[in-house]
Amino acid sequence: MKTAFIRKLRTHARLDDDDVSALEHMPVTVKEIGHHEAIVREGDRPTQCCLIMEGFACRSKTTENGQRQILSIHISGDIPDLQSLHLKTMDHDLTTLSNCRAGFISHETIRSLTRQRPNIADALWRETLVDAAVFREWIVNVGRRSASQRMAHLVMELRERLKVVGLSTDARFELPMSQHDIADALGLTPVHVNRVIMALRRDGVLEFRRHVVALGDAERLIELGEFDDLYLHQDPVS
Amino acid sequence: MKTAFIRKLRTHARLDDDDVSALEHMPVTVKEIGHHEAIVREGDRPTQCCLIMEGFACRSKTTENGQRQILSIHISGDIPDLQSLHLKTMDHDLTTLSNCRAGFISHETIRSLTRQRPNIADALWRETLVDAAVFREWIVNVGRRSASQRMAHLVMELRERLKVVGLSTDARFELPMSQHDIADALGLTPVHVNRVIMALRRDGVLEFRRHVVALGDAERLIELGEFDDLYLHQDPVS
DNA sequence: CGGTGGTTTGATCAAAATCAAGTGAGGTGG
DNA sequence: CCACCTCACTTGATTTTGATCAAACCACCG
Numbered sequence: 001m002k003t004a005f006i007r008k009l010r011t012h013a014r015l016d017d018d019d020v021s022a023l024e025h026m027p028v029t030v031k032e033i034g035h036h037e038a039i040v041r042e043g044d045r046p047t048q049c050c051l052i053m054e055g056f057a058c059r060s061k062t063t064e065n066g067q068r069q070i071l072s073i074h075i076s077g078d079i080p081d082l083q084s085l086h087l088k089t090m091d092h093d094l095t096t097l098s099n100c101r102a103g104f105i106s107h108e109t110i111r112s113l114t115r116q117r118p119n120i121a122d123a124l125w126r127e128t129l130v131d132a133a134v135f136r137e138w139i140v141n142v143g144r145r146s147a148s149q150r151m152a153h154l155v156m157e158l159r160e161r162l163k164v165v166g167l168s169t170d171a172r173f174e175l176p177m178s179q180h181d182i183a184d185a186l187g188l189t190p191v192h193v194n195r196v197i198m199a200l201r202r203d204g205v206l207e208f209r210r211h212v213v214a215l216g217d218a219e220r221l222i223e224l225g226e227f228d229d230l231y232l233h234q235d236p237v238s
Numbered sequence: 239m240k241t242a243f244i245r246k247l248r249t250h251a252r253l254d255d256d257d258v259s260a261l262e263h264m265p266v267t268v269k270e271i272g273h274h275e276a277i278v279r280e281g282d283r284p285t286q287c288c289l290i291m292e293g294f295a296c297r298s299k300t301t302e303n304g305q306r307q308i309l310s311i312h313i314s315g316d317i318p319d320l321q322s323l324h325l326k327t328m329d330h331d332l333t334t335l336s337n338c339r340a341g342f343i344s345h346e347t348i349r350s351l352t353r354q355r356p357n358i359a360d361a362l363w364r365e366t367l368v369d370a371a372v373f374r375e376w377i378v379n380v381g382r383r384s385a386s387q388r389m390a391h392l393v394m395e396l397r398e399r400l401k402v403v404g405l406s407t408d409a410r411f412e413l414p415m416s417q418h419d420i421a422d423a424l425g426l427t428p429v430h431v432n433r434v435i436m437a438l439r440r441d442g443v444l445e446f447r448r449h450v451v452a453l454g455d456a457e458r459l460i461e462l463g464e465f466d467d468l469y470l471h472q473d474p475v476s
Numbered sequence: 477c478g479g480t481g482g483t484t485t486g487a488t489c490a491a492a493a494t495c496a497a498g499t500g501a502g503g504t505g506g
Numbered sequence: 507c508c509a510c511c512t513c514a515c516t517t518g519a520t521t522t523t524g525a526t527c528a529a530a531c532c533a534c535c536g
Binding site: 013042043059061063064067069071083086087088089091092114115118121122125126128129130131132133135136137138139140142143144145186187226230231233235 | 251280281297299301302305307309321324325326327329330352353356359360363364366367368369370371373374375376377378380381382383424425464468469471473
C-alpha cells in the first residue's frame, strides 16, 4: 500500500523498472496512529522516515506563548519528515490530524537505496524540493494575503494535491481539520476563520461541514486566492 | 573564490579530498551584477545555478496587486536556485539586493558531479533542506509573530548566517536593504517597519542606518524574536 | 441527560494599513 | 559651489483588519 507514493515519484521523475521494484521491496513497518498524536517532535533525532498511507498529518511549530503555526499539510503518498535523512534534529513537530495509517522506513534503508540507485536519490530530493516550493507559497499566503484569500488558497491547494492521489473530485473532498486547525495553518484566530467561512458559505462559494469541503464556485476561489498551481510542480516528467 | 561555499559544505557534510577537489575544479562563470537586477524570474527554465560570491540577493514572489513578498535572503556561499536542478520551471524570482559577484554553474556540471560523487549529492541535497527549514521558520515569523518580533528574528537570523561566512561580528553587520525591502521580507508595510525600527532604536536595542545593523542588546533581540538557531542546522558534521 | 468539543455570534480592542505630508542626505548639472 | 532633484526615511491622522473577550448554541456520545 505504498502505491500512491511510488506512483507520485514515477510521475515526476525518471525511474526504471529496477528502481520501482527496489522501492516496492524496501522494508516498511506499517502502523495505525490515532488522531492528534505526535509522530515526531521538535528536538527528536529520528532514525526512520514516515510515509503517510492514509489520513492527514501536519508539520507545525509552537511559539513560546503557545500559538501554533501549521507549516504544511500532508496526505497519502507524502513523506513529511524525509528531511530528517540529512538534518539530524527535528526543527518542528509532525502530528496526525486524523487517524492515519503510516509506514516507517529506516534511514539506513533509504540511504542504501539512494546510494545504489541515483534515480531514486533524485526522485526523493525532488520531493523535498516540492515541499520547499509549498513552504514558499505559504510564506506569501500568510505574509501578503487577506484572511479570505488565505482560506481560498488553502482549499485550492488541497484540492489539487488530493486530486493527484484520487481523494478529491472537482467539487468536493474530505478535510479532517477543525476550524481551529485551519486557523493555525493560515496564521489567524479560530473566531476569524469562522467568520470567513460563514461569509464564503453565504456567497455560495464554499461549504465546509462535518469535515467535508464542497466547492460552490471553484473559479471564484481560484481568482480570490490568486491560485496558480505552478508551485506544486505536478508536471509529469518529459 | 567559491571558498565560502566549499567551506560551508564541508562543515555540514562528509566530503573527502577528491570531493573537494572536484568542487574546486568545476567550471564556474563569474559575473558582476548590479543591484536590484533579476538573476532569474518566475516562469524561467534555467540551465544553470547561481552561486553568490559577494553581495546580497533574495527570492521573492509578487501578488496580482503588486505586493512583493521576499521568501529568503541570500549571502556569500549560497546557491539560491539550486532547486532548479530538479524543478524545471522557476516558481519565484531571484533578484540582487546589492551589487553582487555571482558564479554560474551549469546543470550538466552539477548533475555529473552528483552522479559521480554521492557525497556531493548528499551535501547539496542537505543545503536545499536547510533552505526549506528557513522557509518554515519564516512561515512562523509572518504567521504568528508581531512586527517587532519579526524584525528581531530577521536580524538575528542574518547575524548568525553572516557570522558563518565571516561577515558579521557579534555587534554589527552590513545589510544592504532598504526599509522597504525589509517590509517585503516581514510581510509588513514600509511605514510600519519604520516605526518598529524607530522604537527599537529608542530602546537602544538596535541601530540600522546607512545599510549597517548595530546590535545594542543582542540578548533582548533573541528574547523578543524568540530566536533559536536550531532551524539553521549549523552543527558541524559529527 | 448532562458533558464536551467544535461552531457561531456579538461587542470591544489593538495592531498594522492606509493616506498624506513632511524631512534630509546624497548626487547632478548649471 | 550652490540649486535642485530624487529617493529613502520620518511623522501624524485616520481607517481597516483581524484579535480578544465572552457567551451562547449545537450535535454527538457515554
